[in-house]
Amino acid sequence: MNDRFLRACRREPVDRTPIWLMRQAGRYLPEYRTLREKYDMLTMCRTPELAVEVTLQPLRRFDLDAAILFSDIMIPLAAMGVDFNIVESVGPVVANPVRDQRGADALRVIEPERAVPFVIEAVRLLRRELRVPLIGFAGAPFTLASYIVEGKPSRELLLTKKLLHCDPPAWHALMDKLAQTIAAYLLAQIRAGAQAVQLFDSWVGVLSPRDYREFVLPHSKKIFAALAPTGVPRIHFGTGTATLLELLKEAGGPATGSGPAVIGVDWRVPLDHAWERLGDVALQGNLDPAVMLTSPDSVEQHAHEILAQAHGRRGHIFNLGHGVLPNTPLENVERLIEVVHSHGK
């Protein structure tokens, strides 16, 4: 098996820099769009054979060093009692947003094997098929809470911030239920065969460090503490987190003894600066996905600059700073992977 990705997570020497891409299975692939004409997003997530097929699609085309389970961060929430739908070109829309203690109390902590058996089954099936490591994932409590509180995607997350400042007990109750569910959900994925997991706190960058410490850190910490005994690499990712990196690392727990902590950084943070600040972690990132909309040459130039920043360091996993965008040309993905794999040869 190609274990370049796992070795980089552990900051061991690798023959070349591993690369995978957030949302590497998605709309930019014609074969994905063909499937999506027949099935809606939630059906694809809830049908193990479809989730497996979509997960494998990018690996047939590209020389990627890891697979990530095809799913959606909202998936475990339905069984908790969150009534949502994924609306085309809008995103997750929640029919019963939670904005008080009663709403938080009404949510249930799930047992993943019973609540989302299709996810666990997809992980099992994938492990048989794959010759690269399989990454499981979940949304982080803050990012999931933001959808549950706002009721729909929002730029500023004002209702979320209002809840956490105005009703801290209700906020912490909601976050605690999410943390329990997510910890169980990721552990179930690991038991089923996931060889690494990524926690997506995509929108946490709207918070100040002081608010992150008070309202998010304790909950994300619980999740990583529950995962640590498994020893699998744990990737902690967010966007706009330039001033939160130390806290994301703190949430991830110690990098040694209990498996490695990997921090995912977006394009706003030069990798060398991030390493100066964080020290003994592996870093994942960090090409701006918008650059992937341009030309192979522009992609190559930006990729070289990122690889140069990582030079001489163990523990770099190349990725974008956020998910692949729907209009990304395939030739740009092709070139990016070539450039990363041939670097330093």
Next chain:
Amino acid sequence: MNDRFLRACRREPVDRTPIWLMRQAGRYLPEYRTLREKYDMLTMCRTPELAVEVTLQPLRRFDLDAAILFSDIMIPLAAMGVDFNIVESVGPVVANPVRDQRGADALRVIEPERAVPFVIEAVRLLRRELRVPLIGFAGAPFTLASYIVEGKPSRELLLTKKLLHCDPPAWHALMDKLAQTIAAYLLAQIRAGAQAVQLFDSWVGVLSPRDYREFVLPHSKKIFAALAPTGVPRIHFGTGTATLLELLKEAGGPATGSGPAVIGVDWRVPLDHAWERLGDVALQGNLDPAVMLTSPDSVEQHAHEILAQAHGRRGHIFNLGHGVLPNTPLENVERLIEVVHSHGK
């Protein structure tokens, strides 16, 4: 005249920390909403008596240390040839977005006294009325370009990034025309009586430092270089700029000899960290405007923490990290100003 704000810009001792609020004239004020029932946004910006009235509204209620001209960053663009409207609960919508060299070439550099005489007149009228300093302002080239390229407000600014990466000559042509116009526009405001100016690069935080350096810095630099001989304080503001602060400072030019440079920071960057990195500048900020939606006590707690970070430093101008939100309760604004003014007494 109360010159606490100007003294803090110059990092001179002050009797108490000055405070003003971005968008302090706006929807959270009942008297503003009453006027807006009669006039649309653009009419208010283009009628000097109305712009003056709205500028003065928050000063009648609150003990603010500066006034900022009521206007919109899109105002100078109409005379350049940008056909836009400000659409209720959407924002600026541009009928003829610029996405190539031809579009950039079609724009005109304006002479502000002829193109936007109503703005210059409003500044003149305000200077007669005010007993606090008057701040003039403009949108920065990147942020204005983003509206002109996207055609409407956008979260990720993908079309903007695509243009700058795929057609750098067209991008630089657009940015250069904007820089020339904005420099002339701010100089005209200063001649008419503005005692400080703020350049709003509100959305520049979507860029990596390397892309900022290549595609934005040269143009913002031209503006600050044109303003430096006037000696008035120049505030350079953006959101999500944690990794761009040094570059925002560089764009602002030397802080001494030609009047002070002030950097506006949002709530993501603790003030003491920003000062450690930037050294000899004044800082403006940085309470999360979402905190202003909560309670007077929560506002007070957050304000105290920010004041503590600024402790012992000259050159702190208290502000929010972005504009006042429409639903902000008046009592929270009242409390904030009280807390800032009584700090250290």
